[in-house]
Amino acid sequence: MKITSGVEQAICILLMLASQHDGLPLKSVTLSTRLQVSESYLKKVLRKLVVGGLINSSASKTGGFSLAKSDESITLLEVFEAIEGSDPFFVPSNLVEKVFLMPETIEKNKNTVITIISEAETLYKNRLKQCTLRQLRYFVNNxxxxxxxxxxxxxxxxx
Structure with missing residues (x-):
């Protein structure tokens, strides 16, 4: 599994929005300039965060993007799923069956491989679920x- 740079950008965007003075909205150009990233790609990330319910978008002269909920209630799992989706990392294709020679052990061995990978995904997602944007802000800002x-x-x- 490889996590796209969009997840990192999303976390940085949310950290900026969470630390923005008086919760004032930030324009995409402000975010892309500060993060030194492509504004067009950043807008795709912003759109996913809006659809994911993590940020609001306001189109006006003084508008921009702001948090849709408190930084205390946004978990890194929500950020990850807004960008990467919530589908499982591993969808068995039954290919693993082809490497076990004894028919009586195929199902058991296949299930062992699937279980290990599924458990790893659960651990990963549980760790992301435990960390909120506020905790990350406090960590980053000493x-x-x-x-x-x-x-x-x-x-x-x-x-």
Whole structure:
């Protein structure tokens, strides 16, 4: 399994929105400029976050993107699933049956392989479910939530 760069971008976007001063909306150009990523790709990620119910979009002169719910209630699993989807990592194709020679052990051995992979997926998803955006913010900001006006930072080329 390979996680796309969209998951990393989504987490960074959400961290910026969560730390935005007074919850003011951020435009996609502000986000892409600060993150130094393609605005067209970033817009695709933003759209998935909107559809996933994690952010709101407001089209106006003062509009942009803002969190749809508190950073305390957004888990990394929700972010992952908004970008990657919630389908299982592994869908058996019965190919594994072809490597076991004794017919009486095929089903047992096939189920063992499937179980191990399924358990790994469950552990992965459970870990993502345990971590909220707020916890990540505190970790990144040395145990302080802090706010920033990203609009001013990007506009003035600060940092």
């Amino acid at each position: 145990n302080t939530p802090g706010t920033v006006d990203w609009n001013v930072i990007v506009e003035k080329g600060l940092l």
